[in-house]
Amino acid sequence: MTFEQIFHAWNLVFHEECSTAPLVLFRILTGCVLLLNGLLLLPLVDDYYSPDGLWPGPVWRRQTVRSGLCLFLWLPDTTRTFRLFLCVHLLACLCFLAGYQFRIASIAVFVTLVSIHHRNPCLLSSGDSLLRMLVFFCCFSDAAGGVSVDHWLAGKPLTQFNTADPWALRLMQIQVSTVYLRTVYWKLRGALWRNGSAAWYPLWVDAYVRFRPPQWMLKPAMIRIATWGTLAEEMLLGTGLWIRELRYPMLITGVLLHLMFDVILNLQLFSWIMVCSLMLFVWPQDSEWLLRQVVDHLWG
Amino acid sequence: MVDLFILLMLLFLWCWDYPLDHPCRFLIHFPGLPLAWVGLWHSWAMFAPEPIHINRRLLAVLTFDNGSREVWSPLSASPSTKLLNALYARSFKFEYSMFSFSMQTMYQPLCEFLIRQATQSGQHVRSVELIRESRLVNSWEKTDVYSPPVQETFYRFEATRGVGELFSEKKPEVQALPA
Numbered sequence: 125m126t127f128e129q130i131f132h133a134w135n136l137v138f139h140e141e142c143s144t145a146p147l148v149l150f151r152i153l154t155g156c157v158l159l160l161n162g163l164l165l166l167p168l169v170d171d172y173y174s175p176d177g178l179w180p181g182p183v184w185r186r187q188t189v190r191s192g193l194c195l196f197l198w199l200p201d202t203t204r205t206f207r208l209f210l211c212v213h214l215l216a217c218l219c220f221l222a223g224y225q226f227r228i229a230s231i232a233v234f235v236t237l238v239s240i241h242h243r244n245p246c247l248l249s250s251g252d253s254l255l256r257m258l259v260f261f262c263c264f265s266d267a268a269g270g271v272s273v274d275h276w277l278a279g280k281p282l283t284q285f286n287t288a289d290p291w292a293l294r295l296m297q298i299q300v301s302t303v304y305l306r307t308v309y310w311k312l313r314g315a316l317w318r319n320g321s322a323a324w325y326p327l328w329v330d331a332y333v334r335f336r337p338p339q340w341m342l343k344p345a346m347i348r349i350a351t352w353g354t355l356a357e358e359m360l361l362g363t364g365l366w367i368r369e370l371r372y373p374m375l376i377t378g379v380l381l382h383l384m385f386d387v388i389l390n391l392q393l394f395s396w397i398m399v400c401s402l403m404l405f406v407w408p409q410d411s412e413w414l415l416r417q418v419v420d421h422l423w424g
Numbered sequence: 425m426v427d428l429f430i431l432l433m434l435l436f437l438w439c440w441d442y443p444l445d446h447p448c449r450f451l452i453h454f455p456g457l458p459l460a461w462v463g464l465w466h467s468w469a470m471f472a473p474e475p476i477h478i479n480r481r482l483l484a485v486l487t488f489d490n491g492s493r494e495v496w497s498p499l500s501a502s503p504s505t506k507l508l509n510a511l512y513a514r515s516f517k518f519e520y521s522m523f524s525f526s527m528q529t530m531y532q533p534l535c536e537f538l539i540r541q542a543t544q545s546g547q548h549v550r551s552v553e554l555i556r557e558s559r560l561v562n563s564w565e566k567t568d569v570y571s572p573p574v575q576e577t578f579y580r581f582e583a584t585r586g587v588g589e590l591f592s593e594k595k596p597e598v599q600a601l602p603a
Contacts, residue, residue: 138430168514171537178518178537183529193462238463246521246530247514253466260464291430299437306441306468314473321563325477328561328569331516332476334506344564392513 138291144269145285145411146404147293148223151267153400154258155221158233161255161393162214165240169210172244174203179244194242195235206243212236220262223272230263251394254303258296258401265292271415282423283416285408293404297365300401304362308355317355320348326389334390357381365405378402432459441468479559479570482519484538489548496538523556532588535581554579 165173175181181201199205213236219229237256241248268274269286276282316322324347326332340346361378364370379399386395406414436459439452459465484496498519521527522534535552542549556578560571581588 134427138427164511164514167511172514172518176537176540178534179530180533180536183533186529191461192465234463241463244518246518246527249517250466250468250470256463257466260462291426295430295433295437298434302437302441303468307470307472310441310469310472314475316474316477317472322471322475324564325475325561326471329476329479331480331520334509342564347564390509390513390516392517 138294139289141287142290142293143285143408143412144266144288145408145415146406147262147265147267148270148272148285149406149411149415150258150296150400150404151223151226151262152221152271153403154255154262154397155217157393157396157400158217158220158237158255158259159214160396162210162217164393165210168247169203169206172247173206173240175201176203179246184243192242193235193238195239196243209236210240213240220259223268223274226268226272226274227263230259230267234259234263249392249394250303251392251397254299254401255393255397257299258397261292261296261299265296270412271419283412283419285412285415296401297404300404301362301365303398303401304358308359308362311355311358317351320351323347323350323354332389332391335387337388354381365402371405371407375402375405436464441466476520477561479561480520480523481557482522483555483557483575484534485553485555486538486542486549487551487553488542489550522554528590531579531590532581535579535583535588539581539583549583551583552581553577554581 171177172179185197185201196205196209199209213233216229216232216236219225220233234256237259241252241256266286266288269288270284271282275284275286311317311322314322316325321344324342327336327342336342357377360370361374361381364374365378379402382395382398382402385391403411432455435452436456439448440456440460442449482498486494486496488494498515522530531554534554538552539549554577556576557573558576559573562568562571576591578591579588580591
């Protein structure tokens with residue numbers, strides 16, 4: 125292999141122009157999740173984000189100053205400030221979803237989301253990390269390159285999609301693969317995952333379980349299948365999504381896996397964020413077809 | 425410049441979540457700090473290396489001036505429907521954070537929060553005790569799903585003196601609640 129071949133492959137992967145339709149599909153689905161995520165914070169404001177709450181100003185300021193970006197460091201420490209900030213975040217999410225002033229909206233969503241997360245990190249999960257990272261990459265992408273207000277204001281048909289340099293999309297796809305591969309790496313370090321019993325335990329932890337499976341599914345053989353099956357599926361998702369023939373079978377099984385997680389376990393919006401991120405792997409022509417069908421159905 | 429940024433991001437995405445003593449993590453540590461500060465820190469150790477296998481409940485016992493006592497439990501303990509559990513899922517996460525050794529700074533704010541709430545309803549609190557209640561989930565080989573519950577008072581806050589006392593010095597055997 126020569127340097128020229130390496131550069132050629134690099135350019136092919138990161139810089140060969142392609143349709144923005146997968147990003148548009150991702151933007152719409154993630155916009156909905158972001159809005160829901162913001163709305164779910166509303167009942168928690170008084171207890172977890174106010175100066176009189178469980179994580180008051182002086183404590184979080186002491187912990188946050190060096191550890192992360194947080195606009196609240198420069199804002200008055202009041203409950204009203206947080207509520208107003210959350211409203212700004214929700215407004216930015218709405219613009220993100222609609223694709224209105226998309227670049228500004230995505231930066232606003234990212235900065236406000238990070239600030240809210242850093243205001244009380246004790247409430248966060250891995251789904252929040254993934255959401256932050258994907259929104260960050262969205263800031264560099266042309267995810268409003270179709271079915272968006274920006275597109276409409278520019279006088280283009282809604283279902284005509286821009287083509288663009290796909291490096292941000294590729295980084296998002298690599299990010300999703302990395303999540304699966306890295307989680308398998310961590311799981312294989314645990315004895316309970318290796319001996320096949322790991323899936324048994326969360327089913328009995330009140331904080332997690334939503335619907336406990338029927339008794340026949342709790343037999344050791346079934347638990348082993350669930351444990352090792354999860355590992356195998358996550359390993360395959362991390363790699364198989366990059367193989368043309370395997371992409372759609374892996375997407376379908378991946379979505380089913382996350383929906384099953386969501387039925388059985390109470391994981392906030394984690395499963396939905398993962399499902400949105402899997403949509404980045406839908407082929408551009410299929411994303412275009414899907415979005416055209418939806419737009420035609422809604423607006424004739 | 426874009427290619428350099430892509431290269432940095434690839435390294436960051438791949439290396440940041442390795443254990444701290446791994447060479448890859450060491451490689452990305454300093455270049456990755458600004459990215460982590462911006463909010464790109466992450467961990468994908470979901471239910472890993474071991475899945476959580478302890479049922480935990482945080483309790484606070486408030487003792488009032490008149491000698492009466494009241495037990496408080498976090499928001500997550502009160503919802504009884506699936507919908508409310510879903511709405512307050514983050515509250516569970518907070519409760520579990522309170523079990524982590526690194527979260528000692530949260531003990532006093534929690535006690536002060538409870539005292540403020542009691543004061544608003546016209547009650548005067550003398551002291552607050554924080555209690556961890558744990559029930560180990562047994563392996564499937566045992567007949568009982570859970571081991572007997574264990575309660576441990578780990579912090580006491582004297583409202584009149586404004587002083588807290590840590591009872592349990594040993595590091596609790598807990599993991600942060602994964603995704």
